[in-house]
Ligand SMILES: Nc1ncnc2c1ncn2[C@@H]1O[C@H](COP(=O)(O)OP(=O)(O)OP(=O)(O)O)[C@@H](O)[C@H]1O
């Protein structure tokens with residue numbers, strides 16, 4: 001029983017990170033109709049930047065905040081300098097349908113190469129906010145640490161902030177309108193391109209936070225976040241790729257599910273499970289586990 | 299006009315003409331391989347290998363309109379299958395190559411069944427997940443040799459080829475032979491019934507379905523055939539290093555193949571040749587640039603260049619070099635006509 | 639005044655508008671009529687930057703409409719209600735309304751405009767918290783118009799507001815337009831298939847056929863021209 005509970009809370013803390021990554025991918029998908037595979041590259045880059053900040057300042061809060069800000073700025077730049085011109089150019093060329101995806105892939109390759117070029121390929125450790133040693137319950141140490149608590153707390157905070165922005169603020173309203181019905185949004189005076197860039201910035205920030213939170217456990221290398229990308233994508237698909245809430249739920253489900261698999265089947269089954277879940281969801285419930293059929297009838 | 303008619307190869311039937319052309323090319327390649335350095339011969343083998351891999355993407359993305367970001371995984375399946383067959387059954391190496399094609403095609407068919415029902419981003423993400431995760435499986439099953447991998451040695455040339463016939467040349471011969479066989483197969487496939495069906499499905503799925511094409515089956519078939527080519531490429535790739543390891547199929551390999559296909563022109567077999575050469579030349583360019591720089595620079599520069607080239611191609615000329623060249627050719631021809 | 643000079647728009651190889659010129663005096667209502675595919679929708683979309691013109695010019699007072707982006711046009715008082723009940727299905731009625739006035743920020747007049755719009759279409763007030771895709775077709779059209787009006791435009795471009803609506807609702811919408819025009823000096827360009835009703839409330843009319851202007855001028859004169867009616871309007 002104790003083991004089961006431990007697994008659950010552990011999975012929740014991992015799942016919250018997957019949720020963040022899923023949020024990042026969903027934000028971009030909704031606003032631009034591109035699944036941004038470069039998200040892993042962007043997150044790796046911001047995490048290395050964070051590492052540099054930590055080397056200089058030895059301050060964890062500064063490290064985290066600057067990594068997030070850098071991630072957000074970089075995300076905005078990717079949209080401004082790459083995606084926006086591309087959308088204008090590609091139009092209906094021979095590979096118009098796949099061009100954006102291929103470009104994000106090119107960006108991933110370029111960023112990972114660049115990161116390796118600057119910082120080398122060897123694994124590096126990344127600071128955690130709090131101790132990663134498990135709490136003590138009675139005499140035993142459980143595998144849930146203060147840092148795990150910090151992860152859960154931070155991501156919940158971020159999600160609440162997102163929820164507030166999206167549901168309560170004018171910017172959120174503009175973002176939703178621009179995502180669902182760009183032309184109507186423009187006719188209503190929403191500066192859709194700008195709103196889209198803001199979406200990329202939010203996504204970049206969320207991805208950066210996900211990278212900074214998972215790296216103390218996985219260590220840092222140019223491609224150390226590839227798996228996070230896959231899990232984030234799976235979580236996003238679980239939630240139907242359109243809904244932010246869906247992505248969060250998908251992330252937690254995946255995190256907890258994978259934690260259960262690790263505990264009861266062994267860690268070698270993690271990836272197979274995730275892959276099978278991904279394919280099964282895509283084939284059986286393409287709108288995601290909790291995605292609803294849209295009521296639209298016009 | 300009359301000139302072109304004469305060039306029509308004295309009215310040899312087109313299938314035969316293509317075969318003849320390939321034999322000529324093969325003969326030319328062999329002659330060349332005798333006159334260049336060992337290292338160049340080795341690079342030639344790499345070109346042939348990449349070529350097969352890129353043809354696999356051309357069939358899938360260029361003709362059937364499906365994206366795969368994870369072809370590296372199919373290459374891995376080919377490589378491991380070939381190595382397992384050699385190691386456990388001790389069959390001759392060329393049967394191992396066919397085993398690679400067969401197993402990869404089988405996996406491809408399974409993937410294709412799923413892929414036929416997935417669109418754009420979903421298929422892209424799923425194949426990417428496949429490429430990220432699959433190589434790591436090798437670590438978990440002891441018969442796959444773990445991190446060390448498995449040996450895959452195609453041996454040396456039979457003695458009747460002469461004393462001076464180096465292992466590299468042998469490798470090159472085999473790779474070139476398989477590449478020529480692959481291009482012959484692909485060209486025939488694309489000109490035939492399935493090529494037409496794939497093109498129809500790619501340009502308008504609904505219209506194709508309405509005119510009686512079984513869209514799903516055509517997509518699965520495309521995935522299967524493409525995976526077969528990828529399996530062959532994987533076996534060839536492992537033959538060049540005589541080894542199959544999980545580390546031999548990083549995500550960057552999948553990217554490189556895709557880049558080669560896009561740069562050359564994702565709808566063209568000629569483009570595949572251009573792409574294959576680009577992939578081999580790229581690291582040399584990187585080396586030249588990184589001369590004297592640290593190790594980190596020289597190992598990572600190719601990835602940067604790959605990414606930048608990929609993006610640049612899509613932004614500047616989405617049809618790839620092959621299409622740009624044919625545009626150029628048409629322009630020149632037009633101008634010449636006008637002058638006459 | 640809206641003045642359009644030599645406007646030509648192509649969709650690829652299709653010339654949808656050819657050398658169209660006409661003027662709409664401020665405070666007037668101009669009906670644009672013509673058969674299916676005449677280029678009416680293209681005309682409005684070109685005016686608000688949704689479709690790029692090939693040549694020509696269009697000015698609203700001193701603003702060069704063709705150089706403004708769609709979203710900037712709104713800020714210069716040009717509102718466009720496109721064909722087909724354009725609301726955001728995923729948002730509630732209240733949010734759709736809010737969207738229309740978002741660019742006006744915290745302007746206290748927004749609340750007043752909202753009240754006015756809601757009293758124009760009382761039905762919407764009852765449905766404020768409903769998602770837009772649960773509205774009936776007519777209610778959606780009302781919402782689309784309300785969304786445009788809440789921005790307090792000077793120039794309103796309406797594309798077939800009557801499409802698929804009950805005659806009573808059409809009547810109501812047209813009356814509302816007429817009233818707004820008289821009360822606030824709103825300038826209206828009304829694209830309509832329903833030529834009879836449109837010509838009734840319009841001051842001027844423009845008759846398009848295959849992208850070209852057949853005739854433009856006083857609405858009542860065009861309505862009386864039996865030959866034109868037979869040839870182009872089918873009644
Ligand atoms: N995006 C497009 N691409 C190609 N052709 C187009 C496009 N939009 C419109 N057209 C063509 O331009 C012409 C004018 O179309 P438009 O929509 O302006 O007509 P309309 O007068 O609004 O017709 P309706 O009364 O049916 O709404 C038509 O022949 C149409 O087929």
Ligand SMILES: [Mg+2]
Pocket residue numbers: 678679680721
């Ligand atoms: Mg129309």
